Amino acid sequence: MSTGLSIGQVAERTGLSVHALRFYEREGLLADPVRREPNGRRVYTEDDVDWLAMCIRFRSSGMPLDTIRKYTDLVRQGPGNEQDRLALLRSHQDRVTAQIQELNECLNVITHKVDLYQQRLAEGTADCLWAAPSTPTDTSAAF
Amino acid sequence: MSTGLSIGQVAERTGLSVHALRFYEREGLLADPVRREPNGRRVYTEDDVDWLAMCIRFRSSGMPLDTIRKYTDLVRQGPGNEQDRLALLRSHQDRVTAQIQELNECLNVITHKVDLYQQRLAEGTADCLWAAPSTPTDTSAAF
DNA sequence: GCTTGACCTAGACAGCGCTCCAGCTCCTAG
DNA sequence: CTAGGAGCTGGAGCGCTGTCTAGGTCAAGC
Numbered sequence: 001m002s003t004g005l006s007i008g009q010v011a012e013r014t015g016l017s018v019h020a021l022r023f024y025e026r027e028g029l030l031a032d033p034v035r036r037e038p039n040g041r042r043v044y045t046e047d048d049v050d051w052l053a054m055c056i057r058f059r060s061s062g063m064p065l066d067t068i069r070k071y072t073d074l075v076r077q078g079p080g081n082e083q084d085r086l087a088l089l090r091s092h093q094d095r096v097t098a099q100i101q102e103l104n105e106c107l108n109v110i111t112h113k114v115d116l117y118q119q120r121l122a123e124g125t126a127d128c129l130w131a132a133p134s135t136p137t138d139t140s141a142a143f
Numbered sequence: 144m145s146t147g148l149s150i151g152q153v154a155e156r157t158g159l160s161v162h163a164l165r166f167y168e169r170e171g172l173l174a175d176p177v178r179r180e181p182n183g184r185r186v187y188t189e190d191d192v193d194w195l196a197m198c199i200r201f202r203s204s205g206m207p208l209d210t211i212r213k214y215t216d217l218v219r220q221g222p223g224n225e226q227d228r229l230a231l232l233r234s235h236q237d238r239v240t241a242q243i244q245e246l247n248e249c250l251n252v253i254t255h256k257v258d259l260y261q262q263r264l265a266e267g268t269a270d271c272l273w274a275a276p277s278t279p280t281d282t283s284a285a286f
Numbered sequence: 287g288c289t290t291g292a293c294c295t296a297g298a299c300a301g302c303g304c305t306c307c308a309g310c311t312c313c314t315a316g
Numbered sequence: 317c318t319a320g321g322a323g324c325t326g327g328a329g330c331g332c333t334g335t336c337t338a339g340g341t342c343a344a345g346c
Contacts, residue, residue, distance in 0.1 A: 008292065018293085019335055027333095039342060041293060054252070061249035065333070086260040093253045100246050106204035107239045109197070114236055117229040143174070143218045143228075151322065161323085162305055170303095182312060184323055208303070287346105294341070300334085311324070316317100 004035065004043035014052045021052075028069050029055055031076060061096045147178065147186035157195045164195075171212050172198055174219055204239045 011018045025034055025042075031051050035043045058068050067088065074085045154161045168177055168185075174194050178186045201211050210231065217228045 006292080007294095017335075020333085022294090023334065039293085040295095041342090057249045057252050059333095061246055061253070064331095082260055082264050086257065086264065089253055089257050089260065093250065093257055096246055096250050096253065100243055100250065103204055103239055103243050103246070106200045107236065107243065109200050110204070110232055110236050110239065114229065114232050117225055117232065121225050121229065149322080150324095160305075163303085165324085166304065182323085183325095184312085202303090289346085290344090292342090295339090297337090299336075302332090304330090306329075307327090309325090312322085314320090314322105316319090 004045060005049065007042045007044070010044045010049060010052070013049055014056060016052065016056070024052070024055065024065075027065055029065065029072055031072055058092070061092070062099060063092055067092070147188060148192065150185045150187070153187045153192055153195070156192055157199060159195065159199070167195070167198065167208075170208055172208065172215055174215055201235070204235070205242060206235055210235070 005013075007018050007021055010016075011021055014021075016024070021042075024030065030048060032048075034048065035045075037043055055068055058071075059065070071085065071088050074081050074088070148156075150161050150164055153159075154164055157164075159167070164185075167173065173191060175191075177191065178188075180186055198211055201214075202208070214228065214231050217224050217231070
């Protein structure tokens with residue numbers, strides 16, 4: 001077990017700002033209350049960092065802080081509510097899966113447009129100066 | 144060429160609210176200005192709907208309205224700036240790709256946790272009443 | 287003793303993307 | 317004639333997620 005970490009160190013490790021760290025704590029996103037030095041300064045443990053890393057994962061996959069707090073509450077309550085935790089995780093899992101699919105569809109559209117423009121630029125090699133292409137080969141919806 | 148569409152019809156087709164449609168217009172996200180009936184009501188074309196569908200794809204893949212507006216401006220300016228459009232699309236493409244990857248990583252983490260909980264619940268079949276597992280097999284960071 | 291820098295709190299503010307409201311005009315049906 | 321419904325405008329408000337400010341404490345170093 002290493003020495004405790006200051007808020008600055010945790011900010012550096014997690015990539016969160018010190019502001020955000022305090023904010024997260026106020027919002028009840030930390031599994032157990034952060035210890036304090038006698039002078040009131042926060043002392044984080046490695047576990048806190050791990051927990052925060054997980055929160056960041058949740059956040060960056062679109063889980064609202066509110067839901068993270070709910071999960072945190074469940075964990076804080078201790079064993080006995082595994083079903084609830086599982087349900088929460090599963091529903092997030094579904095959302096993320098759906099989101100990935102959605103993004104893939106978007107990516108296809110975008111890639112298609114990118115290809116079109118590349119093609120177009122490749123044809124009109126010199127800065128693309130024609131006025132009106134005789135054959136509007138662009139079958140894609142909109143430009 | 145079909146008849147024009149009312150804002151309500153477009154809302155229905157695109158899934159955007161009429162509020163959002165007016166908002167998008169104010170924000171300059173439409174390639175060409177929406178025609179109006181003599182009484183001031185908006186008349187949309189199929190092209191508008193197509194364009195909006197594209198905007199929705201952009202949005203739902205995380206492109207800020209501001210960037211969509213920039214792209215719209217480029218298109219509105221007509222031919223000659225294909226490089227710029229391409230650059231914009233490419234950089235968005237990159238972001239989406241990165242986002243998908245990020246989400247996949249998150250999904251892995253979540254799936255791992257889901258599996259853990261499922262396992263745990265499967266073991267302690269009857270409502271999971273043990274107090275302390277002798278072997279803390281949970282090597283994952285945090286609960 | 288003084289400065290510097292990290293930290294503390296409570297609370298105001300910001301950016302984004304809508305969403306809704308008030309108060310109005312039209313058109314159509316009954 | 318009236319009511320209902322769709323549309324119009326300008327502007328206020330909101331939910332989320334921070335970010336920043338103001339005003340202060342504390343410890344170390346010159």
